[in-house]
Amino acid sequence: MGKPVDAPLGTNTLSVRDNRTGSTYSIPIVDNSISATDFKAIRAPRAPGEREENETEKGLRVADKGFLNTAVLRSEITYIDGEAGVLRYRGYPIEQLALHSNHLETAYLLIYGSLPTKSQFQVWRDEIMHHSVIHADAEHYDAHPMAMLTSALAYLGSYYSEANPSLQGQNLFTKGDKPSLAAMDKQIYRLIGKATTLAAMAYRVRQGREFVTPPTGLSYTGSFLYQMDHLGQENYVPNAVLEKALDVLFLLHADHEMNASSTSVLQVGSSLVDPYSAVAGPLHGGANEAVIRMLISIGKPENVPAFIEAVKKREKVLSGFGHRVYKTSDPRSFIVRKTADEVFKITGKDELLETAMALHDAAMKDDYFISRKLAPNVDFWRFALPGLIYRAMVPRVVGWLAHWRQASNAVVACCERVSLMSTQMMLQTGGVKIWRPRQIYVGESRRDYVPLEERVPIEGIKKTPSSVEHSGISKRTSLASFKGKTLAKL
Template structure:
């Protein structure tokens, strides 16, 4: 590997010598970053025997598997310092916002760049709550899902379905500059979709929950907070003067605030990748929801609970720790792609958990979680690898204590993250220079040019080991009818939360 040349004294640039050609290049450094396209100028003749697919004559490509060190845009929204354990929304430390703000106020901050005045927030809140009501036809849509459908599959589908109602919000129908013009009319259309998506996110999630429980759907109430309305829609069973428990309502609001944004994570990047084609925001948010569904992202807090259940009692923790070291078990809720020290959100969630447990009683898995936490934090294996608890380690325990089923945990992540996705979407639509469709490069390592071979002359290569079974249009295997007990896979138990009912 060649050594980089010293840059001229006082110059904010990077000097590079290409030893293939002997040429030197000076690349500007802006905000401690260099442009990947500057390397396209560093071309060279193809070496003898080199594959033409390397495209050496077209300039160097930058290889960054998994986006470990590639910046794809300039952003003003969220700052993370993973080494120092810092998270700030628009410059405000997450610790201050969690203590002083609310989820909706923070949503305004993330989307529009500043904390709202009292009158600004009132308008914002009123618009979001006004747009929480879903068209009556949606009931039929939700009832069409199987009785055991995962709630994230339902929510993802519902977000995409929602876009079918609003042709005025579709650039494919209204013109591709619908959201990019930046004029008064364009901003008004953009704001309305923001209100709709944030407002309806809780309603769609509650409907996904209730259809799984076999309950009737609930119209969003008036006079409650954002998280209060959400809890009401899930738990209301006809009680007179029912309101959610204020402690649980506040706890959920804090969790929503903490999950509102986290810079360019997998789901936010998915939203932007999808949005770069200028698709409608409902489709883009649905794509983000699908990305969040994965166990390496939004499914992590569900994985924590399953892990703690598998451990069982605190005395089983040492054996589990040793199994993790031997790579026989997976440790969930520790470590983070960005944070190399503690996740700053984890401390806030741990404090919130204490407040929730005062109402619901301590979760039976709490002692196991504490034993695992203490053992891992003292073990050199985890210390050396900087595996500290993240936000998912404690949030799952809170959701479980509040009575949410395990597979609903990712939904509780997706609902508040709609805010962050919209903030990044809005920023992209209004960015200087307009929107360019994202088109990453690849390094092709497959076969070089080869000629077609007639079927009778081909030699068998690796393929399916046996012929796939054939299925008829009803989903039955040929010659065999598959039966499944509905009762065996669907619990009829309703969610019960200690102290959740409070008279007005």
């Protein structure tokens, strides 16, 4: 931005007057956005008595707690209009894709930018299914499924040294040349292919069943259902309605722009780690589990009115309603409900679902929820496929990888313009940018060390360690005498 300057009316700029100094600055507006770093040029002398930690003379910082209005990159993948309830993958409305496409085709679209031809899709599908088999050693112990998936995904990286930048060079995925992209795509095949295998493995381990090798000849979701449910029956084929329903759910959850998990992948990926480490970090599945727990606590449809009143009084928490982005309705929720209806035609309904229906209808008619724009989101309905261990992690791997690969595609474009003068580029045009948010420090200013005997105790629940109740053996051991036992010292 340079020196203070004003710009004439009508230009695509933002004029900012600093009333501390009287200077006016002109900040460029590009795609209805401004660069936060431009504010660093707005500087002022430190005021008398002002904290040095404010760093006033180094330029303004932008405070945006929770990234409520901060764009961290330029993306071509997913567009969301929360006010209008719009979700599009690469420009295609989610409603059209759910009706006409399938998960693997949509995955190709998200990652590579266009819908594949018949031959392109066949190669893509065959590679993913070929890479669905995992090493037998990846079978895990009994734990929560998400914990199993997190550790198993990270563990995959130990099998593929060619995918580790620490071993192959930090520019492994940032060169922008054909070998770099080929290495990247091979990891994409592996991660998408093995995601369902690992999820099925976690489910079967929890059930005390043997792990099932991925079958041949089935679809992506058909293979997933087979691996979860096959118990040795001959010519076992999953139900086509359930297979299609799960495919639609996977498609709906493949990406959701810069949500917490995608941002985590890019945050970790900006340090140039292997993709298995990047993808293992943001796994989560608590939202739909919270809905199930809430419905179980309600119990029956006739208990819904009392629960609604308890929510209004802030005595109960309503899960599955409202959204950080969608301010009207989540477009995916309507598709999920329609899909669930198709499933329940063959499986039948249960009391949990009837309770969900009653809660949904009651909330949608109540002014309390209408005025607060608390419509059901996708988490409210996606619990409702009985018998399926559905987790957002399996389809969301696609979105994470799409953003990860897009980062390097930006590198390709940059490298083409500069004739490959630089090979250390990542995320966006302009070079390696490790995601390192700034902070506004409001803690203690500089202070000197105080000897132990001169200190005044600081009390308060946030300022002292919490006490822990120990078992009887710990108490007895603390009272005992034995060799090596010493008094605690600082």
